[in-house]
Amino acid sequence: MPEITRDEVAHLATLARIDLSDAELDHLAPQLSVILESVASITGVAGDDVPPTSHAIPLTNVFREDVVVPGLSAEEALSGAPAVEGNRFSVPRILGEEA
Amino acid sequence: MSTVKDTAAEAAGALADGSTTSVELTEMHLDRIDAVDTAVDGRGIHAFLHVDREGALAQAAESDARRARGEARGPLDGVPIAVKDVLATRGLPTTCGSKILEGWIPPYDATVVQRLRVAGLPILGKTNMDEFAMGSSTEHSAYGPTRNPWDLDRIPGGSGGGSAAAVASFQAPLAIGTDTGGSIRQPGAVTGTVGVKPTYGGVSRYGLVALANSLDQAGPVTRTVRDSAMLHDVIGGHDLRDSTSIKTEWPSFTEAAAQGATGDMSGVKVGVITELAGDGWQSGVMARFNESVELLVKAGAEVVEVSCPSFVHALAAYYLILPAEASSNLAKFDAMRFGLRVTPDGDPSAEDVMRATRDAGFGDEVKRRIILGTYALSSGYYDAYYGQAQKIRTLISRDFEAAFARVDVLVSPTAPTTAFKLGEKLDDPMAMYLNDLATIPANLAGVPGISVPNGLADEDGLPSGFQVLAPALADDRVYRVGAALEKLLTDQWGGPLLDRAPELETDR
Numbered sequence: 001m002p003e004i005t006r007d008e009v010a011h012l013a014t015l016a017r018i019d020l021s022d023a024e025l026d027h028l029a030p031q032l033s034v035i036l037e038s039v040a041s042i043t044g045v046a047g048d049d050v051p052p053t054s055h056a057i058p059l060t061n062v063f064r065e066d067v068v069v070p071g072l073s074a075e076e077a078l079s080g081a082p083a084v085e086g087n088r089f090s091v092p093r094i095l096g097e098e099a
Numbered sequence: 100m101s102t103v104k105d106t107a108a109e110a111a112g113a114l115a116d117g118s119t120t121s122v123e124l125t126e127m128h129l130d131r132i133d134a135v136d137t138a139v140d141g142r143g144i145h146a147f148l149h150v151d152r153e154g155a156l157a158q159a160a161e162s163d164a165r166r167a168r169g170e171a172r173g174p175l176d177g178v179p180i181a182v183k184d185v186l187a188t189r190g191l192p193t194t195c196g197s198k199i200l201e202g203w204i205p206p207y208d209a210t211v212v213q214r215l216r217v218a219g220l221p222i223l224g225k226t227n228m229d230e231f232a233m234g235s236s237t238e239h240s241a242y243g244p245t246r247n248p249w250d251l252d253r254i255p256g257g258s259g260g261g262s263a264a265a266v267a268s269f270q271a272p273l274a275i276g277t278d279t280g281g282s283i284r285q286p287g288a289v290t291g292t293v294g295v296k297p298t299y300g301g302v303s304r305y306g307l308v309a310l311a312n313s314l315d316q317a318g319p320v321t322r323t324v325r326d327s328a329m330l331h332d333v334i335g336g337h338d339l340r341d342s343t344s345i346k347t348e349w350p351s352f353t354e355a356a357a358q359g360a361t362g363d364m365s366g367v368k369v370g371v372i373t374e375l376a377g378d379g380w381q382s383g384v385m386a387r388f389n390e391s392v393e394l395l396v397k398a399g400a401e402v403v404e405v406s407c408p409s410f411v412h413a414l415a416a417y418y419l420i421l422p423a424e425a426s427s428n429l430a431k432f433d434a435m436r437f438g439l440r441v442t443p444d445g446d447p448s449a450e451d452v453m454r455a456t457r458d459a460g461f462g463d464e465v466k467r468r469i470i471l472g473t474y475a476l477s478s479g480y481y482d483a484y485y486g487q488a489q490k491i492r493t494l495i496s497r498d499f500e501a502a503f504a505r506v507d508v509l510v511s512p513t514a515p516t517t518a519f520k521l522g523e524k525l526d527d528p529m530a531m532y533l534n535d536l537a538t539i540p541a542n543l544a545g546v547p548g549i550s551v552p553n554g555l556a557d558e559d560g561l562p563s564g565f566q567v568l569a570p571a572l573a574d575d576r577v578y579r580v581g582a583a584l585e586k587l588l589t590d591q592w593g594g595p596l597l598d599r600a601p602e603l604e605t606d607r
Binding site for chain 1: 440477
């Protein structure tokens with residue numbers, strides 16, 4: 001029986017880059033356990049002989065003609081940015097103090 | 100004299116014979132939106148997140164001018180439409196029902212939107228939805244729920260509750276929805292309207308903000324099967340910008356619907372899916388379903404029962420595949436290039452900003468699914484969950500293949516119950532997920548499906564839906580059978596089901 005602990009949810013939230021408050025962890029962890037218990041019913045249903053499907057209608061070698069088509073201008077691409085500096089996306093620091 | 104109750108086909112006819120104009124039609128629907136959507140005391144339908152009065156009227160005026168020059172671009176040129184807020188619209192806000200995209204105005208159009216513009220359909224506005232299309236009730240919208248026009252205390256289905264409620268309450272004759280696990284068909288069922296999920300790859304996904312790439316499909320939301328077919332003819336077809344778009348010659352769906360509307364079902368083999376009935380299925384929904392099947396038999400169809408044994412695992416497989424794809428798709432909301440940015444105190448790093456933004460910007464359901472997807476994809480669990488779910492997907496496709504070797508179409512009720520009360524399942528995710536039991540298999544296998552209103556359940560007087568599924572690429576069959584059933588039922592009722600919906604109180 002899969003059980004997902006509060007600590008595990010906190011760890012997964014870190015991996016997914018979401019700050020969860022204690023209250024949110026209390027709220028979400030038991031709900032996730034219930035969902036996981038329900039979906040766990042599929043374990044072992046399909047054997048090794050069954051190939052996986054990633055796309056129901058698979059297409060291969062999808063190419064287009066090698067011609068230039070119009071794209072977004074720099075101004076358009078930046079139009080929804082939270083911060084812009086000198087025609088570029090402006091982002092917070094990426095490295096820590098110690099780096 | 101045109102009214103908001105006209106179907107899109109009727110409106111198109113009135114435009115063609117000059118008895119109305121696009122400006123008149125568009126204005127009429129904008130007035131209806133003003134009257135019922137944002138009503139006093141907060142009990143409006145709330146189908147729209149954004150209404151573009153000025154833009155819609157300008158597009159309508161252009162359409163009228165084109166028509167006056169004898170240059171109408173097709174039958175629907177000038178018929179207004181509403182678009183689900185998950186499709187990018189150049190110059191119009193696109194939020195996906197999320198705070199993380201509040202105020203975002205895309206610099207480009209989705210291909211579906213571009214095709215609407217080319218065909219001359221004025222865009223009335225953007226419709227409400229569960230955040231990033233995650234939900235079956237539209238209650239997970241960060242901007243508040245949409246109400247069901249049949250009963251304002253009930254859900255309009257989801258995730259496309261806004262589009263379904265908009266057409267059900269005559270605020271738009273046509274709307275665009277998207278269906279990842281039933282988000283077009285289930286809202287159709289609970290609001291007494293028609294919704295179609297095309298074959299995966301039949302309608303371009305370019306500019307559709309992805310929930311689960313391998314499952315998402317945009318399609319028509321209307322009041323009649325014919326209107327859906329006409330709209331599908333406009334939005335469908337190959338698109339170079341979507342690498343999963345199918346290159347094929349599609350037949351005219353309008354013609355398929357016209358063929359069905361004769362009501363003749365002779366020579367059509369219909370399979371009733373054994374697994375989509377039984378415990379948990381509302382008795383009134385089953386009663387209407389069985390009557391509809393009887394009607395098809397009387398119209399000449401041959402009906403057999405078909406078992407699809409792997410369908411019992413579809414829901415579980417879906418709730419592993421979908422969160423896995425969603426958790427990866429939603430990684431792009433990182434507060435760097437677009438959308439919300441929340442900057443914590445001090446000297447935060449980009450990662451701190453990301454974490455704070457995603458906490459503030461995403462609602463509960465989105466967080467649940469991202470975490471679930473992250474779990475399903477993490478090493479140690481990947482094979483047991485995600486890998487296993489992908490294998491079940493194969494088994495479900497095989498079930499469809501075997502079934503379609505015996506029958507032309509498969510049928511079931513669209514949703515197990517009629518519309519439930521707002522708030523009833525909001526904090527019980529599994530109960531919410533069960534609404535999509537009958538619609539999910541089609542998404543996993545990529546096959547097309549339609550929901551057609553087939554009556555009111557005796558217990559509560561609320562609409563139920565009849566689902567028709569066809570093999571991939573055979574979308575024409577869902578239009579043919581859907582139109583036949585619609586014709587047989589409306590003949591019996593003496594008019595469309597929506598005639599029986601309560602009049603909405605308006606403040607005018």
